[in-house]
Amino acid sequence: MEQFLLDSVPRYQSLVRAFKPPQSNKPTDTTNSSNITVATRIRPMLDDEISSGQVAGVFARKGGSGSVDIHELRKKVRGPPILNSFSFTVDKVFGPDQTTEMIYEDIVQPLVPWVCQGNVGTLFAYGQTGSGKTFTVSGLERLIATSLFDSHLEEKPEVHVCIFELAGNSAHDLLNARQSFSILEDSFGDTQLVGVQDIHVNSASELLQLIERASSFRHTASTEKNDGSSRSHAICRIRVKNPSPDSLDDGILYLVDLAGSEIARDVAAHTANRMKETREINISLSVLKDCIRERAALDAVVATEKSSSSSSSSSSSKRPYIPFRRSALTKVLKHLFDPADDSLSAKTVVLGCINPSFLDVAASKNTLRYAEMLRVVTPKRKQVEFDPNIPTTWTNKDIKNYIEAESGVPKISPAVLAPHESGLQLLRLPVAEFIHRCLQTDGVTDGQAKAFHSKLWDLHIRSQHSTTTTDSSKDSRKSQELWPDKFRSSRDVHPGAHLVPFKERIRPGMVVRWNPPADFALQFQSKHNLAVILCPQQAVGEGVRDFFGHEVGKNKEGQEDSANFQRYLCAIVLPGALADTYEVSLWRQVVIDADEMETEVLLQYDTSTRYYHTTI
Structure with a gap:
């Protein structure tokens, strides 16, 4: 042959x-x-x-x-x-x-x-x-x-x-x-x-x-x-x-x-x-x-x-x-x-x-x-267009801009948290690695890192939910962008409020971390010590009592409290059943002195779990 x-x-x-x-x-x-x-x-x-x-x-x-x-x-x-x-x-x-x-x-x-x-x-x-x-x-x-x-x-x-x-x-x-x-x-x-x-x-x-x-x-x-x-x-x-x-x-x-x-x-x-x-x-x-x-x-x-995965029909x-x-x-x-x-x-x-x-x-x-x-x-997969409400569409530049604007004070370094990852890749990052990278920035605490991780994931979950519904108009989408901060969070709606020390702008609805007295800590075995401010003490009518049975506006001896202008009636925040979640117990009320308040804490409501979690 x-x-x-x-x-x-x-x-x-x-x-x-x-x-x-x-x-x-x-x-x-x-x-x-x-x-x-x-x-x-x-x-x-x-x-x-x-x-x-x-x-x-x-x-x-x-x-x-x-x-x-x-x-x-x-x-x-x-x-x-x-x-x-x-x-x-x-x-x-x-x-x-x-x-x-x-x-x-x-x-x-x-x-x-x-x-x-x-x-x-x-x-x-x-x-x-x-x-x-x-x-x-x-x-x-x-x-x-x-x-x-x-x-x-x-x-x-x-x-x-x-x-x-x-x-x-x-x-x-x-x-x-x-x-x-x-x-x-x-x-x-x-x-x-x-x-x-x-x-x-x-x-x-x-x-x-x-x-x-x-x-x-x-x-x-x-x-x-x-x-x-x-x-x-x-x-x-x-x-x-x-x-x-x-x-x-x-x-x-x-x-x-x-x-x-x-x-x-x-x-x-x-x-x-x-x-x-x-x-x-x-x-x-x-x-x-x-x-x-x-x-x-x-x-x-x-x-x-x-x-x-965003379509209503499941893949078989x-x-x-x-x-x-x-x-x-x-x-x-x-x-x-x-x-x-x-x-x-x-x-x-x-x-x-x-x-x-x-x-x-x-x-x-x-x-x-x-x-x-x-x-x-x-x-061939369709080209994904950038959407500010959908983190999975973000490029590395987009996720860095988000970190710069939304990571709190002090700002988490975008170059350290997401040196080359896209939005989707950062979401897939293990929680421990995400927290570890955040803590590489000077001044960032473990709580801030966890809160920022929760904030990013909350946006992602809501974006997944929104894509399963009928697309809305651009005007309605713009209005939805205001929803997380203005209506779901305890954040002050005034844009420059964070520049003022929190004790100078105490208001109803503000969440604070406070240092309770020793006798209080014995009854509430909680290391979180968060409370929601309801109103100044002097605004409470006569006969109103707190969780301990003390009349609001009077001290423990039943006498008029002369320092009531520095004290506030607050509702206790308790840990939720899920990890890193909270629930507000409005009927558990205590009077907290402004000197006992350590810092403001931002809570955001999650409609899917019906719990609050910290945000920044």
């Missing part, structure tokens, strides 16, 4: 020149998964291939469309051979004239800072034997090692590396003379590599030496295309421990050199063990493909549910099943696929390597078909 193809090169080339690529039918309102980039590299023709009369049969389509055309010459029973052409689409296509450095800068380099920020990045290299896969991976490893230790951070990251291979269901440590180890799942659902050496490295050269040492232990076998074809999946796990005390997780970068994707006729030795080995490799690649594709499909479903999309426990490879990479594991953010790059020779178009089709199936096209 090869001789027939070599004899038909002139006809093959003329048919290829006459080929007109079909127009793309990709809808304009769709997009690809943002967490998975699928690319392919077409290596240059080698000198020995050219000297033997071979020509290219795989071409990157011009215009950067991500399309690849493959041409296959088919022999007919009668008449001249015909050309069968196939087109495949991926996210990125790198042609023979593009270097490994160009590939690194385009799709791999972004993984390095991503990992240094405590996230997970994974690079898969895939392709048939002789496609230049191992050459490409070696070059990318060198560039990654250089970038990791060429950081501009004041404190260099602490880097640990382990390298191992997976062949079927067996696992071997390539940095420990191929010692076997176990892949186990702990009680928290995390995958543990029990028995693997995790080595601390201090420089790029140390890391590259370990990678070179590991490659000498890798399992290879002879095929028709390569005397030393990789017959196992090699995984280099680089763990980056960030020196920043605010970093909770180590960043992890997985470099996965997948075993050569062969078909049965490519194996030179047709032994039972070799055939079994080939089946295991192809099965693991099939499981990996299913896992990557189903995970991308799951992300698409989740994104669709989030974008439609069936969530894809991800079979990550079917092979050792996907067990190790469980964090990429497990829908229950949302602790780490992951980005994945898949690089399919292609042999361009027209003698290998069958294997190239398999590689590109595999790569194309990893792409999940989803409906």
